[in-house]
Amino acid sequence: MDFINKKRMPVELAHHKVEEVTYLVDQLKVRGLMMTPHKEVKRIVIYLRGGKGQVGRVRAGRLLQFADINTLVIGPYYRGNNGSEGKDEFYGNDLHDVTEAIRLLNRSYPNAFIHxxxxxxxxxxxxxxxxxxxxxxxxxxxGVSNIHLMYEERVDLRGMLRRMIGHPRKHSERYEKRYAINQISATSPPILIVHGGQDHQVGIHQAYYLANQLEQRGAVFRTYYQMKEGHVPKPFALKHTLHTVFQWMSDVEQGHIKDDYDED
Known part of the structure; x- marks a missing residue:
């Protein structure tokens, strides 16, 4: 199965076509924004948005940061958001919206690297x-790496989490389903952790926690910490972040991962 609808968006780019795509997931019509290069697709970047609803929505400018002349970039909206059918379950069945998009693209571009x-x-x-x-x-x-840390840290989001998932004590099994660390092992794909030391929306302890857990499991990972930056780096720091991300993708594709990603 391919995308069931593609709507051309009013964004003019020299090297990419910008479309809002629709695809079926669990019998729901889910939408996303996709930038397809005019040249051969050698790399695919799946951008997983933050927030909920209009907060953190997928925007062309954000996707464009990861695009080059041979890179296709797509950002699923998730069900229940921006015209997608269904209800956002905050790490529930909306996870299928991610996996199905990747499987669709992998079938269309089987030789492309996917990040x-x-x-x-x-x-x-x-x-x-x-x-x-x-x-x-x-x-x-x-990024959030532990739902329990998120609940403890973001007092302002506890009401939303209780509505969408439940209370951590009363509905512990729902939180356990969202505990990702148990699924990660030494054979997992390599991970780059990027985080700002002044991030007040997702504290850097989320990154420290993940790095510690990955090290214990023998997983391949690197870290890039910008201790003076917040949730979104300032323009000059953002340039360095994107350079690091692109270098990481190239290194992984070429089969060698450098050790020089940490920044004080």
Whole structure:
């Protein structure tokens, strides 16, 4: 099965066609934004958005950061968001919206490298899905790695989490299903952890926690910490972050991963 609908968007780019795509997931019509290069697709980047609803929505400018002349970039909206059918379950069946998009693209471009980028809420979205997919690497950027840490840290989001998931004590099994670390092993695809030391939306302790857990499991990973940056790096720092992300993707594709990604 391919995308069931493609709607050309009013964004004019020299090297890419921008479309809103629709595909079936669990009998629901789910949408996403996709940038397809005019030239051969050699790399695919799956951007996993943060937030919920209009907060953190997928935008062309964000996807464009990961695009080059041979890279296709797609950002699923997730069910229940921006015209997609269904209800956002916050790491529930909405995970299928990610996995199905990747399987669709892998069938269309079987020789392309596939990298996932999980930003903020999308961090855990990626950790819960990347294990059994044809993924080259995963980049978690300012991302949630532990739902319990998120509940403790974001007092302002506790009401939303209780509505969508339940209370951590009363509905512990629902939180356990969203505990991604148990799925990660030494054979998992390599992970790049990107985080800002002044991030007040997703504290850097989420990154420290993930790095510690990955080290214990013998997983391949690198870290890139910008200790003076917040949730979204300032323009000059953002340039360095994107350079690091692109270098990481190239290194993984070429079969060698450098050790020089840490920044004080």
């Amino acid at each position: 996932m980028v999980g930003f903020s809420r999308g961090g855990l979205q990626g950790l819960l899905t990347f294990q059994d997919l044809p993924i080259t690497s995963y980049i978690i950027w300012g």
